[in-house]
Amino acid sequence: MKQITDIMEEKALPIIDKIYYDGFIQGLIHADLSEEAVVHYLKADALYLANFSDIYALLLAKSDNKDEKNFFLSQINFVLNEEIAAHKNLADYIGRDYNEIIKGGEWYPSADHYIKHMYYNAYAFGMAETLSGMAPCPWIYAKIAEKILAENKLADDHPLKFWVEFYAGDLAKDCLHWYYKIINRLAEHMSIADRKRLVKNFLESCEHERKFFNMAYTQECWELKE
Numbered sequence: 001m002k003q004i005t006d007i008m009e010e011k012a013l014p015i016i017d018k019i020y021y022d023g024f025i026q027g028l029i030h031a032d033l034s035e036e037a038v039v040h041y042l043k044a045d046a047l048y049l050a051n052f053s054d055i056y057a058l059l060l061a062k063s064d065n066k067d068e069k070n071f072f073l074s075q076i077n078f079v080l081n082e083e084i085a086a087h088k089n090l091a092d093y094i095g096r097d098y099n100e101i102i103k104g105g106e107w108y109p110s111a112d113h114y115i116k117h118m119y120y121n122a123y124a125f126g127m128a129e130t131l132s133g134m135a136p137c138p139w140i141y142a143k144i145a146e147k148i149l150a151e152n153k154l155a156d157d158h159p160l161k162f163w164v165e166f167y168a169g170d171l172a173k174d175c176l177h178w179y180y181k182i183i184n185r186l187a188e189h190m191s192i193a194d195r196k197r198l199v200k201n202f203l204e205s206c207e208h209e210r211k212f213f214n215m216a217y218t219q220e221c222w223e224l225k226e
């Protein structure tokens with residue numbers, strides 16, 4: 001029988017090509033992404049990831065299973081301390097210092113909507129709802145990175161090859177294995193309406209992923225200032 005997470009991935013699949021052909025990923029592939037787009041992305045993503053790890057901490061507190069708690073703990077460490085390597089690759093590409101760049105970042109509108117979607121589910125619902133909204137984070141990046149590698153021969157000195165290989169590795173698969181185990185287990189006891197919410201959360205976050213890249217590509221900002 002199809003698991004709910006198979007349905008999520010199946011329904012979301014068409015967005016992978018769209019993200020791949022949008023400006024940000026094309027700029028990344030051709031190494032002509034503008035400095036402004038990279039700066040905007042890094043400012044927003046540093047905050048996105050800081051909140052992502054805080055949401056893991058909320059899930060850790062909701063879980064009553066030691067293996068699951070250890071999984072969340074390892075993910076908090078990954079997001080907080082290790083994913084920075086991919087960000088530094090982008091900072092090196094534009095020849096700027098990462099910590100200087102991320103000073104003064106904000107939750108720009110599209111990032112704001114995405115981050116709040118995850119928090120809303122963490123506070124209003126449970127672990128399955130929240131993880132369904134978080135899963136596109138590892139899933140989309142792995143899919144996009146794999147597609148980049150499959151369809152392009154990136155030269156050894158391609159300035160963003162590290163970024164692509166970082167996200168194309170097994171890290172996302174290991175992580176999604178845990179997510180999906182938890183989501184599918186909890187979904188078994190849910191009503192049809194509640195299961196639909198899980199799928200919707202996943203699909204919405206896939207759209208948020210696309211908007212996040214486009215936000216950086218166009219340097220989307222709030223219109224009114226304090």
Ligand SMILES: Cc1ncc(CO)c(N)n1
Binds near residue numbers: 136212
């Ligand atoms: C917005 C966003 N989605 C996914 C990832 C991959 O972890 C990231 N760094 N940022």
